[in-house]
Amino acid sequence: MKPAAFAYLAPRDLDEALDQLAEHGADARVLAGGQSLVRLMNARLASPAVVVDINRVAGLDALERHNGTLRLGATVRQRTSELSPDVAAHAPLLAEAGAHVAHAPVRSRGTVVGSVAFADPSAELPTALLALDGRVVVRSRSGERTVEADDFFTGPFTTSLAPGEMVVAVEVPVTTAGxxxxxxxxxxxxxxxxxxxxxxxxxxxxxxxxxxxxxxxxxxxxxxxxxxxxxxxxxxxxxxxxxxxxxxxxxxxxxxxxxxxxxxxxxxxxxxxxxxxxxxxxxxxxxxxxxxxx
Ligand SMILES: Cc1cc2nc3c(=O)[nH]c(=O)nc-3n(C[C@H](O)[C@H](O)[C@H](O)COP(=O)(O)OP(=O)(O)OC[C@H]3O[C@@H](n4cnc5c(N)ncnc54)[C@H](O)[C@@H]3O)c2cc1C
Missing domain, CATH: 3.30.390.50 (CO dehydrogenase flavoprotein, C-terminal domain)
Structure with missing residues (x-):
């Protein structure tokens, strides 16, 4: 099947993406790796009027470590996380759980944040984030808030994200010796x-x-x-x-x-x-x- 008609937006920076999400509210869906969203749209289980593709947004692909925290931006691929020496050394649970997700071609497009935002109750990465006492960094045009993983997941495929918000990163405390x-x-x-x-x-x-x-x-x-x-x-x-x-x-x-x-x-x-x-x-x-x- 083919998806219902939708408007496709491809912002180049975060402000533009947040403006578009604010303008279209509940009618808009973020497109990250597309490995779940496109399948849902093709099956007409999701029919967003507007799709905001964040793949060209500068800076969201950063995987960084600062002050004892590992931060994975919204377009960091699951495969990148799985193979990252930083993740292996400082959050090995993310790499171990990520290796169980689907197959390499899916992980090469699918994002860590997309899996968290999708909130499938059977998915590996949201569970690893919860065990790691991770946080979800959420942005909208009105500012930024950080949500504990425990508070982010509210039910099957539902989260505490509000219309106009997107996840810009997930963060985990680095795994220390002992x-x-x-x-x-x-x-x-x-x-x-x-x-x-x-x-x-x-x-x-x-x-x-x-x-x-x-x-x-x-x-x-x-x-x-x-x-x-x-x-x-x-x-x-x-x-x-x-x-x-x-x-x-x-x-x-x-x-x-x-x-x-x-x-x-x-x-x-x-x-x-x-x-x-x-x-x-x-x-x-x-x-x-x-x-x-x-
Ligand atoms: C064949 C196949 C097998 C799979 N097997 C598994 C498996 O074993 N385990 C598993 O966990 N997953 C599995 N998946 C799902 C896969 O992990 C997806 O990549 C993941 O669920 C979604 O990530 P994505 O980047 O592709 O997100 P997308 O498909 O782009 O988006 C998914 C949802 O999250 C929202 N979203 C994405 N990013 C953001 C953001 N930054 N802010 C706000 N909302 C956002 C979208 O609007 C959409 O509602 C499988 C998928 C396929 C096709």
Whole structure:
């Protein structure tokens, strides 16, 4: 099928893009990599009157590190992030999760920010952003605001973005020495959206016990969700086999997974438990062995 008729705008700078988004409000959609939006438009599941293509906007393709924060601009491709030495060294969870997204040709066009803005509850990158305590930088003609990832995702394919706003970047604190991260998932085929996936970050305290822990799941609810009961169970423990098993057992507490042709809600709860155990074991091992420079 072909999309419904729409006006195509290709701003050259951010002010021009923000003016166009302000003018057209809820009738406009941002086009980044187009890997989800164009499919939706072709299927007539989305029919924006105006498409604002941000690919020519200068400066949005920057991937930078400043003062302990890694910032990925709105047109940084998923493949660029996956292969970036900076991301590998300072936010390895983003690279690990990103490698599970689709296949290389899709990742070569698709953007990290586009995946976050699309807010598919099964997607890997929003889940990694949540586990990394990331932030979403939002701009409109009236200014800039920064939204915690936890507050950005509001439901399936919905976010706290208002008409006239766009995401200009996502930011994550760099992963410091003594912190280990891991992403694991189960998908029917490599490159498919996961039935369930888990992103974990674990920091070892000076006393050798587990300090800060963040666990986020995809495919386990209507948005990427934190497994807070599991985080609480692991934090302060010795990080040994029993502690991980106890945390994993609590990973599905409070979850309301969807049920579809890829898996029942019970199967997804089972995966949440098993994958949380795997992700935590790997993250704990990495916390003990890895040193990530800030
Ligand atoms: C064959 C195939 C397999 C896939 N498999 C997976 C998978 O396994 N896992 C996965 O997570 N994804 C998967 N995807 C989706 C892919 O990751 C997309 O690239 C991603 O969801 C959207 O990124 P994009 O840059 O292409 O965004 P677009 O398609 O351009 O935009 C997607 C949505 O986000 C909005 N948007 C984009 N950028 C901004 C911005 N800066 N500000 C505000 N709104 C914005 C758009 O308006 C649109 O509503 C797959 C896609 C394909 C085609």
């Amino acid at each position: 912190t280990g991260t891991a992403f694991v998932e189960v998908a029917r085929r490599h490159g498919d959206l996961p039935v369930c996936g888990v992103a974990a970050t674990v920091t070892r305290g000076d006393d050798g016990r587990v300090g800060a822990t963040r666990i986020a799941l995809c495919g386990a609810g209507e948005r990427p969700v934190r497994a807070r009961a599991a985080e609480d169970a692991l934090t302060g423990s010795d990080g040994g086999t029993d502690a991980v098993a106890e945390a994993a057992a609590r990973a599905s507490e409070g979850l309301s997974p969807i049920a579809d042709c890829h898996g029942s809600a019970d199967f997804r709860r089972h995966l949440a438990r098993v994958l949380t155990g795997r992700a935590l074991r790997t993250a704990i091992d990495r916390a003990a062995g890895e040193a990530n420079d800030v």
